[in-house]
Amino acid sequence: MGFLNLRLIDLVDIVLVAYLLFRVYKLIKGTVALNILIGIFAFIVFWLMIKALNMELSASIMDNFVNVGVLALIIVFQQEIRRFLLLLGSKYNLSGKFSMDKVLLGKGKGMMNIYNKPLVRACEQMAKTKTGALIVITKDSELLDYVRTGELINAVISSQLLENIFFKNSPLHDGAVIITRNKIKAAGCILPVSQNYSLPKKVGLRHRAAMGITESTDAVSIVVSEETGRISFFKKGEMEMGITPEELTKLLEEL
Numbered sequence: 001m002g003f004l005n006l007r008l009i010d011l012v013d014i015v016l017v018a019y020l021l022f023r024v025y026k027l028i029k030g031t032v033a034l035n036i037l038i039g040i041f042a043f044i045v046f047w048l049m050i051k052a053l054n055m056e057l058s059a060s061i062m063d064n065f066v067n068v069g070v071l072a073l074i075i076v077f078q079q080e081i082r083r084f085l086l087l088l089g090s091k092y093n094l095s096g097k098f099s100m101d102k103v104l105l106g107k108g109k110g111m112m113n114i115y116n117k118p119l120v121r122a123c124e125q126m127a128k129t130k131t132g133a134l135i136v137i138t139k140d141s142e143l144l145d146y147v148r149t150g151e152l153i154n155a156v157i158s159s160q161l162l163e164n165i166f167f168k169n170s171p172l173h174d175g176a177v178i179i180t181r182n183k184i185k186a187a188g189c190i191l192p193v194s195q196n197y198s199l200p201k202k203v204g205l206r207h208r209a210a211m212g213i214t215e216s217t218d219a220v221s222i223v224v225s226e227e228t229g230r231i232s233f234f235k236k237g238e239m240e241m242g243i244t245p246e247e248l249t250k251l252l253e254e255l
Contacts, residue, residue: 024037040073043065047062113252118159119135120249121159122159122160122162123222123224126162126163126224127224127230131168131173131226132166132173132206133166133206133223134175134176134177134221134223136178136179137252138180138218139219142181146178146189146191147180149188149189149190150172150178151188153184153187154183154184154185156182157179161184162177165187175188176188176189176221192209194208199211204226207223210223211239214236214237215236220234220235220255222234222248230242231243231244233247
């Protein structure tokens with residue numbers, strides 16, 4: 001019964017592997033990568049069966065596939081690997097924990113609650129006029145890579161400015177507005193589009209971009225639908241569609 005002699009480090013190892021597998025599953029759930037992962041699992045089971053039956057010719061062919069398997073996995077799952085690394089760096093705020101700014105300046109603050117009111121008012125007004133909008137609110141990560149894709153504004157949050165940015169004839173209305181630390185940092189920004197197939201087919205690129213940025217970073221996002229005027233809120237790759245201005249205020253206060 002020697003196989004039952006588990007050490008504490010063995011239990012830690014099992015829990016760690018189980019957690020990593022769970023996080024990988026959460027990352028690829030609803031995407032085509034999940035089907036690919038199931039196919040790889042079936043391939044491994046088939047390969048082990050061949051090895052157990054001592055089928056030398058088939059085993060040698062399968063061994064050659066396995067030898068290049070790591071490289072193939074990196075190529076196939078490059079987007080998911082990138083998202084997983086961003087999960088470690090952004091959602092768990094590794095950069096913030098080891099930042100000298102935190103030591104010298106103290107813990108930074110996100111968007112102050114006094115700026116929730118003009119933001120909600122702008123969303124409410126745009127919902128009434130069915131003006132499409134995509135607003136991203138950063139938390140620990142300032143999303144500088146995405147800020148650089150748009151036009152730098154660096155202005156205080158105001159409802160009038162947000163409505164002007166997303167006005168249908170504005171050159172910046174198709175992109176995203178990124179809000180960082182109480183200021184509209186940039187407008188017309190390009191965001192990653194989510195490949196999550198669980199999203200309703202009726203939603204457009206704005207909703208998929210709002211989902212994509214919250215899947216790969218710790219930011220939250222708000223979308224006003226141009227077709228229906230509904231307000232949607234996105235956080236950690238999850239969507240709340242058709243919320244009221246009062247519900248939006250509460251969600252922002254909880255950040």
